[in-house]
Amino acid sequence: MNQNKRQWHEQRQQCPSNHSALLFPSDASSSTGAELLSQSDRDTILNLITQINVLLPFLRDLSAEERKSMLGMGNKNRIFAGKVLEVIQQKSDFLPRSFDTEKFQQDLATFDRLLTILMALNQLRDLVDATTIAIDLHVLSKQIRKRISLKKRMLRKHIRF
Secondary structure (H helix, E strand, C coil), X not given: CCHXXXXXXXXXXXXXXXXXXXXXXXXXXXXXXXXXXXXXHHHHHHHHHHHHHHHCCCCCCCCHHHHHHCCCCCHHHHHHHHHXXXXXXXXXXXXXXXXXXXXXXXHHHHHHHHHHHHHHHHHHHHHHHHHHHHHHHHHHHHHHHHHHHHHHHHHHCXXXX
């Protein structure tokens, strides 16, 4: 992380979460004038996302109809599935021969690992989303202030806008 990014990150960590204390890349004092997110950093992040997709080739999309028709694996269902696995591991003679206990255990483990990844990605997405909105509002407010300032100057000179 370059000096500008480090400084901005430190300031962001110290700031309470309110609109008046929002810091933006253009607000960070920088002797180099470096961007907070360079094109190179952006490209690196997109390449990492591509690598993540390669590591998860089994991911799939669901249509709205498929989502509605499927039961979700909420906390209660996950707890139930874990208990079922415990019972199966203790006594599996009541199951049909076609039931693959090892595959069931692998599916639950994959679900748990994906859930951890999902939570981390949701946190990251929320941060990116909030920062994008905040920067957009910051840029808009700068444009509005500039326009008001220009209007005031023109009015002082008795020039109509």
